[in-house]
Amino acid sequence: MPSQRLSLQQKLLQKLSPQQIQVIKLLEIPTMQLEQRIKKELEENPVLEMIDDEPVDQSDESENSESESDEFSLEDYMDDDEIPTYKLNANNYSKDDKQVDMPYSSGISFYESLTEQLGLTDLNDQQKLLAEYIIGNIDEDGYLRRDLLSISDDLAFTLNMNVTEQELEEILEVIQEFDPAGIGARSLQECLLLQIQRKKGTDATLLASKILQQSFDEFTKKHYDKILHKFEITEDQLKEAFNEILKLNPKPGGSVNNPQNSSNQVIVPDFTLDNIDGELILSLNQRNVPDLRMNNSYMDMLKGYTSNRKNATKNQKEAVQFVKQKLDSAKWFIDAIKQRQQTLLVTMSEIIEFQKEYFKEGDETKLRPMILKDIADRTGLDISTISRVSNSKYIQTHFGIYPLKYFFSEGMQKDTGEEVSTREIKKILEECIGNEDKRKPLTDDRLAKILKEKSYPIARRTVAKYREQLGIPVARLRKEL
The missing domain is CATH 1.10.10 (Arc Repressor Mutant, subunit A)
Structure with a gap:
């Protein structure tokens, strides 16, 4: 029989509390989803309720009951002798403030x-x-x-x-x-065929349909000579057919879900940045987020129990236990909302400070190289927290609406020693490719040489990586007749 051994092991584990988990989850979601999340919490927790702008009567709430060793302490739910009532509108709008129209979905x-x-x-x-x-x-x-x-x-x-x-x-x-047209297709080929078949039967559309059906592989690889030979057509006929195909939508679902479609706009900025006489003013968009507080009647119930605990029945104890759980949940939720506000504002403030020259006018060339760690170091927050804040969040500026991810980019040094953002390099790549001779597109090797001539020492594989990030195909697939 094998011998058994007992040994002691010491492990360092970090376990998140329910409150911390709640803060993390709220931090990840944008303003529009926050609104829905709050509505869900209001439906599930009767202790939580919305308030309006009128002051709350708390005259009778200053009378704190004293209970010797009661497991239910009213102090847990009090903040400076008041029920926690947090104004969620971080930019403190009043009813008389000028209302700025935010994008919304009407479709x-x-x-x-x-x-x-x-x-x-x-x-x-x-x-x-x-x-x-x-x-x-x-x-x-x-x-x-x-x-x-x-x-x-x-x-x-x-x-x-x-x-x-x-x-x-x-x-x-x-x-x-x-x-x-094209909806429900199982492949790109089927998607394009479904669309071309709905078009008027001109010579160009009929030829386009034949190419998609019989020479789709050659079409995607731009083997023009093979297509010309197979269908015995001229270059002009091939151009006309290709033009018909290029008018088709490879992602038909996007025509309904298109974020650029104003009738179906679902991007609601989480922040607003105003430039007032050269001063940048940041505010958190909480316009459609209700203000919350804990319901007074449940607080009174808990008060009544703490003052008469000895005479309480079993059913009353169970009811109070339920109320306490809901009060805890409500307080945690309100605290989490408040913490979310503070974290978002602190993070965005540091991003603006880091990219101050850019935010003054929106000049893309003034964007400095910036990574998550830069903002984490400035705020004292964890990198994962900065990542959650920058994910799926948008800011409305005087020069447009941008995702927070847009302001992050890696940096590199030019031959001159100057540090530049990779965004600047990508912009130059786009310009080079945009101005190339489409009959002889620039290869990645050639693009690397052009960048080197401009004092950007970039390897060919790095050029390929940036090109792919820009969604630009290889030279062979950019070739045109």
Whole structure:
């Protein structure tokens, strides 16, 4: 029998409290989602309530009951002898303040649009149920990335419905007739074909359709000679067909979810920056976020219990225990909201201070190299906290609305010793590629040499990395007739 050993081990573990976890979660979400999160908390916690701008009557709340060794202490819920009532509007707007219109969504969502169109079809109830299931599997770009066999298996296991691939194929064909054209495609080729087939049958569109059907691989790789030879056409005919294809949308879902579409704008800036006589004024956008407090009646209930604890029944004790849990939850939530405010403002203030010259006029060339650690060091906050603040957050400035991520970039030294942002290098790359001869596009090697001539010592592989980050294809795929 193997011998057994006992040993002691010392480990250092960091465990986050429920309050810390709540702060972290609130820190990650942008203003629009915060509004929804607060509404959810209000629905789930009866102790939490919204307040208006009128002062709260707390005359009777200064009478603190004394209880010798009571496990429920009212002091836990008091802040300088007052119930915590935090004004969440960090920029202290009054009703008379000038209201700045913020972007908002007035349209319908992508999936609502498809569901509405489904209601206009002559499918029976079961077919509509299957169609809804397929629509639910379409991604934001408008593609059905899952194969119909997998969907058939899902329906069998989850809804106990035995549906063949052929049945699903027929329903998918109905969905693919919906707007926008190309919706429900399973590949880029199918997406483009669905769109070109809806166009007027001119010579150019008919040729474009043939190229997409029969020579899609050659089309994506821009092997023009092979296409010219295969279809026995002229360069002018090929250009016309290509122009028709280039008008198509490779991401049809984006035409509904497009953030540039003012009727479906969902970007709400988390910060507003005003330049008033050369002074930069930062404020946190809390305009649609309600002010919160804890309900007085529940505080009174807890007071009554602490003053008459000895005579309390079992049911009263259980009720008070429930109230205490809800009071704790409400206080933690209000504290977390307040901490979120402070962290956002501190972080954004340091970003603005770091990039002060840029924020004065919005001149991109004045953006300094800046990484998360730079702001973490200036604020004393953890890098992960700075990352959470900068993720999915936007600032409205006098020169446009920008995501916070936009202001972060790595740096490098030029041959002259000057430190520059990688954003500056990317801008030069874009200009070089934009001005190139499309019949002989610049290779990554050639781009690296051009940058070196401009005192930017960049390796070819780094050029390739920056080019990919800009969403620019390799030279071979940029070639045009």
